[in-house]
Structures are given as structure tokens and as C-alpha cells.
Amino acid sequence: MTARQAFACTKPVDDLLDPALFKALGDPTRIKLLSCIIKCGRPCSVGEIAACCAVDLSVVSRHLAVLARAGLAESSKSGRTVRYGARHAHLCQTLRALADAVEECVPSRLAACEGGCCGC
Amino acid sequence: MTARQAFACTKPVDDLLDPALFKALGDPTRIKLLSCIIKCGRPCSVGEIAACCAVDLSVVSRHLAVLARAGLAESSKSGRTVRYGARHAHLCQTLRALADAVEECVPSRLAACEGGCCGC
DNA sequence: TGCGTACTTGTGCCATGATGCAAATATAGC
């Protein structure tokens, strides 16, 4: 298979390799916050999370919003406080699906496929 | 567990959530190139890969170097041509390890742990 | 209704990074 053919061939890995998702994971501060709520297990308020690191609370608020928009966290509001919790199950599922999609493309499997598995 | 405790508590997920890795995956053009060499299965030359997309060859060269530096691809030089291939196995392993590390932090497991699993 | 708390949003600044073009480097073939 030529590179051009591979480029044009649509496979599950194309949809799962989402730049928007990885962009959300690409900032050190944001990763620290995500790691924090992942490890905490329960939803935490913005102020509580902000107390953990050096950056301004407004920055934390924005970072958490980004994580939520990327599907990595979810927010729930009760009164004045907004709590963010990690979407453990969704995250695991996404990662494993991507791993499976990549594994589907290992040379040995593609050779067995002989170009007949997809319409490319 | 408070957010501060979770933040301070070191778990496998901390090392596996590597911002540098995700930063490499966070650009649309770079993702297209990575997807291409993942699906192709075999190592492709820079020029061959560059022929697939609209950006300049120099840009492709830089992107592939970034992917290699992040451990997502590997390069091999033979004569004048440099070929880049996806590191399928390494990528799958990394993703699955991360999924496992996240799963280790789901609320039900943390509750069962009762704070005794780690030194935090 | 007024006040304090919790968070979000607006704004300006600065660093990073993606891009194209041109020049440089590496190497094969003559």
C-alpha cells in the first residue's frame, strides 16, 4: 500500500485520533488538574482544585472548562459551587478504542488483509 | 480524600499523562500524517508522505521529527531517503497502560482502597 | 435589599508553534 492510498483510506483510527482531544491534554497545568480530579475520584469544586496549584483561580476555571468541553471531565453546579469530576469510564473507553484501532493497523494484520478488508 | 491530597498523591497516572506526548498529538496536520503512517503499516519516505497533503515538504519533515521525538514514530535512513514508520506496539501499550492507570482511580476502587493502597 | 462568596469572562501581554520560502546539508550517480 502506498502512503497516498493509506492517507485516503478511512479507518476507525481516523476518527479516534482527534486533535481536539489531545490538544486538551497537551498543557502541563491542565494535565495536573486532570490528574488531580482523576485521582480524587469524587467531583471537586473549582476553588478546591485551584488551591492545589500556583496558577490563578481564573486560569483553573478556564482549564476545567476546556477539559469538560473535550469530554474528559464533567461539571455539576449546586448553588454557587461548581464541581468537576473526571469521566473515568469515558476516558478509559476512548483510550482502549484507540489502542484497538491502532492495533488493527499493525503490519502483520494489514498483510493478512491484503487490501480486501476496506474498500481502499 | 481532598483535592489537595489527591494532587499530592503520586499514582501511575501521573507519569502516563505526559503533556509532551499529547502535545505531539494535538495538531491536525500532524495527526493526519501519523494516521497515514499508522494505516500504511510500512515505513514511508518523507517525500512520499508529503505528497499526500497540501503542506510544504519542510513542514512534513518537521512534523515527522516531532512524532519521532515523542516516541510515536521511528525513522530509518537508507541513502538519501529517510523513512518514517509508526510505532504501533509502543503506542498501543502506552494507551492501554494509561487506561489501566485511570481505571485504577475510579471511585469504586478508591473506596475499596480506603487510602491504604498508596502512602497518601 | 445589601453583602460576601464562588466562579466566569474580558483584556492585554507574552511565549510557543505552525507555516512557507529559501538556503544548506547529505548522498547517489555520472
Added chain:
DNA sequence: GCTATATTTGCATCATGGCACAAGTACGCA
């Protein structure tokens, strides 16, 4: 050695994004 090809690197430009501070919004409470 000379030339053509394959790739990398230098450089200028431009867009994006992270940050702090300040202002705004939402809401509980007296």
C-alpha cells in the same frame, strides 16, 4: 568533482493559547 535528488534547517510571519489582573455574574444569607 559535478549535478540532481532527498531531506533538514534558518528565518520571517502569523495565529493560537496560557497567564494574571480586573470586572462581571450568579447565588446564598442575613
